[in-house]
Amino acid sequence: xxxxxxxxxxxxxxxxxxxxxxxxxxxxxxxxxxxxxxxxxxxxxxxxxxxxxxxxxxxxxxxxxxxxxxxxxxxxxxxxxxxxxxxxxxxxxxxxxxxxxxxxxxxxxxxxxxxxxxxxxxxxxxxxxxxxxxxxxxxxxxxxxxxxxxxxxxxxxxxxxxxxxxxxxxxxxxxxxxxxxxxxxxxxxxxxxxxxxxxxxxxxxxxxxxxxxxxxxxxxxxxxx
Amino acid sequence: xxxxxxxxxxxxxxxxxxxxxxxxxxxxxxxxxxxxxxxxxxxxxxxxxxxxxxxxxxxxxxxxxxxxxxxxxxxxxxxxxxxxxxxxxxxxxxxxxxxxxxxxxxxxxxxxxxxxxxxxxxxxx
Numbered sequence: 001x002x003x004x005x006x007x008x009x010x011x012x013x014x015x016x017x018x019x020x021x022x023x024x025x026x027x028x029x030x031x032x033x034x035x036x037x038x039x040x041x042x043x044x045x046x047x048x049x050x051x052x053x054x055x056x057x058x059x060x061x062x063x064x065x066x067x068x069x070x071x072x073x074x075x076x077x078x079x080x081x082x083x084x085x086x087x088x089x090x091x092x093x094x095x096x097x098x099x100x101x102x103x104x105x106x107x108x109x110x111x112x113x114x115x116x117x118x119x120x121x122x123x124x125x126x127x128x129x130x131x132x133x134x135x136x137x138x139x140x141x142x143x144x145x146x147x148x149x150x151x152x153x154x155x156x157x158x159x160x161x162x163x164x165x166x167x168x169x170x171x172x173x174x175x176x177x178x179x180x181x182x183x184x185x186x187x188x189x190x191x192x193x194x195x196x197x198x199x200x201x202x203x204x205x206x207x208x209x210x211x212x213x214x215x216x217x218x219x220x221x222x223x224x225x
Numbered sequence: 226x227x228x229x230x231x232x233x234x235x236x237x238x239x240x241x242x243x244x245x246x247x248x249x250x251x252x253x254x255x256x257x258x259x260x261x262x263x264x265x266x267x268x269x270x271x272x273x274x275x276x277x278x279x280x281x282x283x284x285x286x287x288x289x290x291x292x293x294x295x296x297x298x299x300x301x302x303x304x305x306x307x308x309x310x311x312x313x314x315x316x317x318x319x320x321x322x323x324x325x326x327x328x329x330x331x332x333x334x335x336x337x338x339x340x341x342x343x344x345x346x347x348x349x350x
Contacts, residue, residue, distance in 0.1 A: 021228055055299070
Protein backbone atom coordinates (compact mmCIF):
# COMPACT_ATOMS: atom_id res chain seq x y z
CA UNK A 1 0.00 0.00 0.00
CA UNK A 2 2.86 2.33 0.84
CA UNK A 3 4.30 1.69 -2.62
CA UNK A 4 0.99 2.68 -4.25
CA UNK A 5 0.87 5.82 -2.11
CA UNK A 6 4.45 6.82 -2.96
CA UNK A 7 3.92 6.08 -6.65
CA UNK A 8 0.73 8.16 -6.68
CA UNK A 9 2.60 11.11 -5.12
CA UNK A 10 5.48 10.86 -7.61
CA UNK A 11 3.15 10.51 -10.61
CA UNK A 12 0.99 13.41 -9.42
CA UNK A 13 4.03 15.69 -9.38
CA UNK A 14 5.24 14.40 -12.74
CA UNK A 15 1.85 14.80 -14.40
CA UNK A 16 1.57 18.38 -13.16
CA UNK A 17 4.99 19.06 -14.69
CA UNK A 18 3.89 17.35 -17.92
CA UNK A 19 0.64 19.34 -18.13
CA UNK A 20 2.49 22.59 -17.44
CA UNK A 21 4.93 21.65 -20.17
CA UNK A 22 2.02 21.26 -22.60
CA UNK A 23 1.03 24.84 -21.88
CA UNK A 24 -2.03 26.74 -20.71
CA UNK A 25 -4.03 25.85 -23.82
CA UNK A 26 -4.30 22.39 -22.36
CA UNK A 27 -6.51 23.57 -19.53
CA UNK A 28 -8.94 25.57 -21.64
CA UNK A 29 -9.56 24.28 -25.12
CA UNK A 30 -8.12 21.03 -26.31
CA UNK A 31 -6.94 20.62 -29.87
CA UNK A 32 -7.41 17.07 -31.26
CA UNK A 33 -3.73 16.14 -30.74
CA UNK A 34 -3.80 17.49 -27.17
CA UNK A 35 -6.97 15.53 -26.45
CA UNK A 36 -5.23 12.35 -27.63
CA UNK A 37 -2.20 13.05 -25.42
CA UNK A 38 -4.41 13.85 -22.41
CA UNK A 39 -6.42 10.62 -22.76
CA UNK A 40 -3.27 8.53 -23.23
CA UNK A 41 -1.52 10.26 -20.34
CA UNK A 42 -4.36 9.67 -17.88
CA UNK A 43 -4.54 6.03 -18.90
CA UNK A 44 -0.80 5.36 -18.73
CA UNK A 45 -0.38 7.14 -15.41
CA UNK A 46 -2.80 4.80 -13.67
CA UNK A 47 -1.03 1.60 -14.77
CA UNK A 48 2.06 1.71 -12.50
CA UNK A 49 -0.10 2.99 -9.61
CA UNK A 50 -2.62 0.16 -9.88
CA UNK A 51 -0.12 -2.59 -10.62
CA UNK A 52 3.06 -2.39 -8.54
CA UNK A 53 4.69 -5.13 -10.64
CA UNK A 54 4.99 -2.57 -13.45
CA UNK A 55 8.13 -0.43 -13.05
CA UNK A 56 7.46 3.29 -12.59
CA UNK A 57 9.71 4.09 -15.51
CA UNK A 58 7.14 2.38 -17.79
CA UNK A 59 4.73 5.16 -16.88
CA UNK A 60 7.14 8.07 -16.78
CA UNK A 61 8.87 7.50 -20.14
CA UNK A 62 5.70 7.37 -22.30
CA UNK A 63 4.12 10.34 -20.52
CA UNK A 64 7.09 12.61 -21.16
CA UNK A 65 7.56 11.20 -24.67
CA UNK A 66 3.93 12.01 -25.57
CA UNK A 67 4.15 15.49 -24.10
CA UNK A 68 7.47 16.18 -25.84
CA UNK A 69 6.10 14.95 -29.17
CA UNK A 70 3.02 17.13 -28.72
CA UNK A 71 5.19 20.17 -27.99
CA UNK A 72 7.38 19.43 -31.02
CA UNK A 73 4.33 18.94 -33.24
CA UNK A 74 2.72 22.18 -32.11
CA UNK A 75 6.06 23.95 -32.63
CA UNK A 76 6.25 22.62 -36.20
CA UNK A 77 2.57 23.35 -36.79
CA UNK A 78 3.14 26.99 -35.75
CA UNK A 79 5.47 27.34 -38.73
CA UNK A 80 3.32 25.55 -41.31
CA UNK A 81 -0.35 26.23 -41.97
CA UNK A 82 -0.67 23.01 -43.93
CA UNK A 83 0.59 20.96 -40.97
CA UNK A 84 -1.63 22.93 -38.62
CA UNK A 85 -4.64 21.91 -40.74
CA UNK A 86 -3.43 18.32 -40.77
CA UNK A 87 -3.05 18.10 -36.97
CA UNK A 88 -5.92 20.28 -35.82
CA UNK A 89 -8.27 20.55 -38.79
CA UNK A 90 -9.67 23.92 -39.77
CA UNK A 91 -12.61 26.07 -38.72
CA UNK A 92 -15.75 25.52 -40.80
CA UNK A 93 -18.50 28.03 -41.52
CA UNK A 94 -21.77 26.40 -40.52
CA UNK A 95 -24.19 29.35 -40.82
CA UNK A 96 -23.81 32.17 -43.29
CA UNK A 97 -26.32 35.02 -43.36
CA UNK A 98 -28.80 33.02 -41.29
CA UNK A 99 -28.66 29.99 -43.62
CA UNK A 100 -27.36 26.67 -42.31
CA UNK A 101 -24.80 24.86 -44.42
CA UNK A 102 -26.30 21.40 -44.11
CA UNK A 103 -23.48 19.75 -46.06
CA UNK A 104 -20.88 21.06 -43.60
CA UNK A 105 -23.09 19.93 -40.73
CA UNK A 106 -23.17 16.41 -42.19
CA UNK A 107 -19.39 16.49 -42.72
CA UNK A 108 -18.84 17.51 -39.10
CA UNK A 109 -21.50 15.07 -37.87
CA UNK A 110 -23.11 18.01 -36.13
CA UNK A 111 -26.75 17.48 -35.18
CA UNK A 112 -29.43 20.18 -35.14
CA UNK A 113 -29.54 19.77 -31.35
CA UNK A 114 -25.77 20.37 -31.11
CA UNK A 115 -26.15 23.49 -33.23
CA UNK A 116 -29.12 25.00 -31.38
CA UNK A 117 -27.49 24.20 -28.02
CA UNK A 118 -24.27 25.93 -29.06
CA UNK A 119 -26.20 28.93 -30.37
CA UNK A 120 -28.15 29.22 -27.14
CA UNK A 121 -24.79 29.14 -25.35
CA UNK A 122 -23.91 32.26 -27.35
CA UNK A 123 -27.25 33.91 -26.36
CA UNK A 124 -28.70 33.41 -29.83
CA UNK A 125 -32.23 32.01 -29.95
CA UNK A 126 -33.14 32.83 -33.55
CA UNK A 127 -31.27 31.37 -36.49
CA UNK A 128 -32.10 34.41 -38.55
CA UNK A 129 -30.13 36.57 -36.07
CA UNK A 130 -26.88 34.91 -37.09
CA UNK A 131 -24.69 36.53 -39.70
CA UNK A 132 -21.90 33.96 -39.42
CA UNK A 133 -21.31 30.91 -37.24
CA UNK A 134 -18.04 29.03 -37.34
CA UNK A 135 -17.25 25.66 -35.82
CA UNK A 136 -13.74 26.01 -34.40
CA UNK A 137 -11.17 23.20 -34.41
CA UNK A 138 -11.97 22.60 -30.75
CA UNK A 139 -15.63 21.95 -31.64
CA UNK A 140 -16.78 25.20 -30.09
CA UNK A 141 -19.05 27.51 -32.11
CA UNK A 142 -18.18 31.18 -32.59
CA UNK A 143 -21.14 33.33 -33.56
CA UNK A 144 -21.32 36.74 -35.16
CA UNK A 145 -24.78 38.27 -34.87
CA UNK A 146 -26.23 40.36 -37.67
CA UNK A 147 -24.93 43.88 -37.15
CA UNK A 148 -28.45 45.30 -37.35
CA UNK A 149 -29.31 43.26 -34.24
CA UNK A 150 -26.08 43.85 -32.36
CA UNK A 151 -25.74 46.11 -29.32
CA UNK A 152 -24.51 49.59 -30.29
CA UNK A 153 -21.10 50.56 -29.00
CA UNK A 154 -20.04 53.90 -27.50
CA UNK A 155 -18.30 54.63 -30.80
CA UNK A 156 -21.58 54.03 -32.70
CA UNK A 157 -23.26 56.55 -30.41
CA UNK A 158 -20.38 59.04 -30.53
CA UNK A 159 -19.79 58.84 -26.77
CA UNK A 160 -16.20 59.60 -25.83
CA UNK A 161 -14.50 56.92 -23.77
CA UNK A 162 -11.03 56.56 -22.34
CA UNK A 163 -9.27 53.35 -23.23
CA UNK A 164 -7.59 52.83 -19.88
CA UNK A 165 -6.08 49.63 -18.49
CA UNK A 166 -8.11 47.97 -15.73
CA UNK A 167 -7.07 48.05 -12.07
CA UNK A 168 -4.46 45.55 -10.93
CA UNK A 169 -4.27 43.58 -7.69
CA UNK A 170 -1.53 45.34 -5.72
CA UNK A 171 -2.04 43.61 -2.35
CA UNK A 172 -3.50 40.15 -1.91
CA UNK A 173 -4.01 38.99 1.68
CA UNK A 174 -1.26 41.29 2.97
CA UNK A 175 1.19 40.31 0.23
CA UNK A 176 2.42 43.17 -1.96
CA UNK A 177 2.96 42.51 -5.68
CA UNK A 178 5.93 44.58 -6.87
CA UNK A 179 5.20 43.55 -10.48
CA UNK A 180 1.66 44.96 -10.20
CA UNK A 181 3.01 48.18 -8.66
CA UNK A 182 5.52 48.51 -11.48
CA UNK A 183 2.81 47.93 -14.11
CA UNK A 184 0.89 50.99 -12.86
CA UNK A 185 4.07 53.07 -12.49
CA UNK A 186 4.04 53.19 -8.68
CA UNK A 187 6.38 52.01 -5.93
CA UNK A 188 6.30 50.86 -2.33
CA UNK A 189 6.73 54.42 -1.06
CA UNK A 190 3.44 55.41 -2.77
CA UNK A 191 1.85 52.27 -1.40
CA UNK A 192 2.99 53.11 2.12
CA UNK A 193 1.54 56.59 1.74
CA UNK A 194 -1.91 55.51 0.51
CA UNK A 195 -2.25 52.72 3.05
CA UNK A 196 -1.24 55.13 5.83
CA UNK A 197 -3.87 57.57 4.55
CA UNK A 198 -6.40 54.77 4.88
CA UNK A 199 -5.18 54.24 8.45
CA UNK A 200 -3.52 50.88 7.87
CA UNK A 201 -0.33 49.17 6.70
CA UNK A 202 0.13 46.85 3.66
CA UNK A 203 0.38 43.76 5.88
CA UNK A 204 -3.11 44.49 7.27
CA UNK A 205 -4.76 44.86 3.84
CA UNK A 206 -6.85 42.00 2.49
CA UNK A 207 -7.28 43.31 -1.07
CA UNK A 208 -5.97 46.48 -2.70
CA UNK A 209 -6.51 47.31 -6.36
CA UNK A 210 -5.12 50.36 -8.14
CA UNK A 211 -4.85 51.76 -11.67
CA UNK A 212 -2.43 53.99 -13.53
CA UNK A 213 -4.39 57.16 -12.71
CA UNK A 214 -3.73 56.53 -9.01
CA UNK A 215 -7.28 55.47 -8.15
CA UNK A 216 -7.28 52.72 -5.59
CA UNK A 217 -9.56 50.62 -3.47
CA UNK A 218 -8.61 49.04 -0.13
CA UNK A 219 -10.33 46.21 1.74
CA UNK A 220 -8.88 45.66 5.21
CA UNK A 221 -8.40 42.25 6.78
CA UNK A 222 -11.17 41.37 9.17
CA UNK A 223 -9.98 40.84 12.74
CA UNK A 224 -10.96 37.52 14.27
CA UNK A 225 -13.10 37.84 17.36
CA UNK B 226 14.17 28.02 -21.49
CA UNK B 227 11.48 27.41 -24.10
CA UNK B 228 9.09 24.46 -23.90
CA UNK B 229 10.54 22.95 -27.06
CA UNK B 230 14.03 23.23 -25.52
CA UNK B 231 12.96 21.47 -22.32
CA UNK B 232 11.20 18.75 -24.35
CA UNK B 233 14.30 18.38 -26.55
CA UNK B 234 16.39 17.81 -23.41
CA UNK B 235 13.81 15.32 -22.03
CA UNK B 236 13.78 13.33 -25.28
CA UNK B 237 17.58 13.41 -25.59
CA UNK B 238 18.06 12.33 -21.94
CA UNK B 239 15.41 9.59 -22.30
CA UNK B 240 17.06 8.26 -25.47
CA UNK B 241 20.55 8.43 -23.93
CA UNK B 242 19.45 6.74 -20.69
CA UNK B 243 17.61 4.04 -22.70
CA UNK B 244 20.73 3.24 -24.73
CA UNK B 245 22.93 3.33 -21.60
CA UNK B 246 20.48 1.08 -19.71
CA UNK B 247 20.49 -1.42 -22.55
CA UNK B 248 24.31 -1.48 -22.43
CA UNK B 249 24.25 -2.04 -18.65
CA UNK B 250 21.66 -4.81 -19.04
CA UNK B 251 23.69 -6.55 -21.74
CA UNK B 252 26.78 -6.50 -19.51
CA UNK B 253 24.84 -7.67 -16.50
CA UNK B 254 23.04 -10.44 -18.46
CA UNK B 255 26.38 -11.64 -19.82
CA UNK B 256 27.61 -11.76 -16.20
CA UNK B 257 24.66 -13.91 -15.07
CA UNK B 258 24.94 -16.23 -18.08
CA UNK B 259 28.69 -16.55 -17.41
CA UNK B 260 27.96 -17.43 -13.76
CA UNK B 261 25.42 -20.10 -14.85
CA UNK B 262 27.95 -21.52 -17.32
CA UNK B 263 30.49 -21.81 -14.50
CA UNK B 264 27.91 -23.61 -12.33
CA UNK B 265 27.20 -26.08 -15.17
CA UNK B 266 30.92 -26.58 -15.83
CA UNK B 267 31.65 -27.19 -12.14
CA UNK B 268 28.69 -29.56 -11.76
CA UNK B 269 29.73 -31.54 -14.83
CA UNK B 270 33.31 -31.80 -13.53
CA UNK B 271 31.93 -33.34 -10.32
CA UNK B 272 33.78 -30.88 -8.05
CA UNK B 273 31.22 -30.13 -5.32
CA UNK B 274 33.32 -27.39 -3.64
CA UNK B 275 33.72 -25.58 -6.94
CA UNK B 276 30.01 -25.98 -7.70
CA UNK B 277 29.04 -24.55 -4.28
CA UNK B 278 31.29 -21.55 -4.89
CA UNK B 279 29.86 -21.13 -8.41
CA UNK B 280 26.33 -21.25 -6.96
CA UNK B 281 27.26 -18.57 -4.38
CA UNK B 282 28.63 -16.43 -7.18
CA UNK B 283 25.47 -16.99 -9.26
CA UNK B 284 23.22 -15.98 -6.35
CA UNK B 285 25.18 -12.73 -5.82
CA UNK B 286 25.25 -12.05 -9.52
CA UNK B 287 21.48 -12.65 -9.93
CA UNK B 288 20.68 -10.44 -6.90
CA UNK B 289 22.63 -7.58 -8.47
CA UNK B 290 21.09 -8.20 -11.90
CA UNK B 291 17.58 -8.41 -10.40
CA UNK B 292 18.01 -4.99 -8.83
CA UNK B 293 18.91 -3.45 -12.18
CA UNK B 294 16.14 -5.27 -14.04
CA UNK B 295 13.45 -4.38 -11.51
CA UNK B 296 13.57 -0.77 -12.74
CA UNK B 297 12.72 -1.89 -16.27
CA UNK B 298 10.94 -5.26 -16.31
CA UNK B 299 7.65 -6.37 -14.76
CA UNK B 300 8.43 -8.16 -11.54
CA UNK B 301 6.38 -11.26 -12.54
CA UNK B 302 8.96 -12.40 -15.10
CA UNK B 303 11.82 -11.74 -12.68
CA UNK B 304 10.03 -13.58 -9.87
CA UNK B 305 9.93 -16.78 -11.96
CA UNK B 306 13.70 -16.59 -12.55
CA UNK B 307 14.38 -15.85 -8.86
CA UNK B 308 12.24 -18.84 -7.91
CA UNK B 309 14.15 -21.13 -10.31
CA UNK B 310 17.53 -19.76 -9.13
CA UNK B 311 16.60 -20.34 -5.49
CA UNK B 312 15.85 -24.01 -6.27
CA UNK B 313 19.30 -24.68 -7.79
CA UNK B 314 21.22 -25.30 -4.54
CA UNK B 315 18.61 -27.74 -3.27
CA UNK B 316 18.55 -29.56 -6.60
CA UNK B 317 22.35 -29.86 -6.60
CA UNK B 318 22.55 -31.03 -2.98
CA UNK B 319 19.93 -33.71 -3.64
CA UNK B 320 21.74 -34.76 -6.80
CA UNK B 321 18.72 -34.07 -8.95
CA UNK B 322 18.94 -35.17 -12.58
CA UNK B 323 17.37 -32.00 -13.90
CA UNK B 324 19.94 -29.68 -12.26
CA UNK B 325 21.69 -28.86 -15.56
CA UNK B 326 18.34 -28.54 -17.36
CA UNK B 327 17.17 -26.07 -14.70
CA UNK B 328 20.40 -24.05 -15.18
CA UNK B 329 19.83 -23.98 -18.94
CA UNK B 330 16.23 -22.91 -18.33
CA UNK B 331 17.37 -19.96 -16.18
CA UNK B 332 19.90 -19.01 -18.85
CA UNK B 333 17.20 -18.97 -21.53
CA UNK B 334 14.85 -16.94 -19.31
CA UNK B 335 17.55 -14.34 -18.56
CA UNK B 336 18.33 -14.11 -22.27
CA UNK B 337 14.61 -13.66 -23.05
CA UNK B 338 14.33 -10.80 -20.56
CA UNK B 339 17.22 -9.01 -22.26
CA UNK B 340 15.72 -9.65 -25.71
CA UNK B 341 12.41 -8.16 -24.56
CA UNK B 342 14.27 -4.92 -23.86
CA UNK B 343 16.10 -4.80 -27.17
CA UNK B 344 14.48 -2.65 -29.85
CA UNK B 345 13.71 -5.33 -32.42
CA UNK B 346 10.90 -5.27 -34.96
CA UNK B 347 8.97 -8.02 -33.17
CA UNK B 348 9.22 -6.29 -29.78
CA UNK B 349 8.39 -2.80 -31.09
CA UNK B 350 5.39 -3.78 -33.28
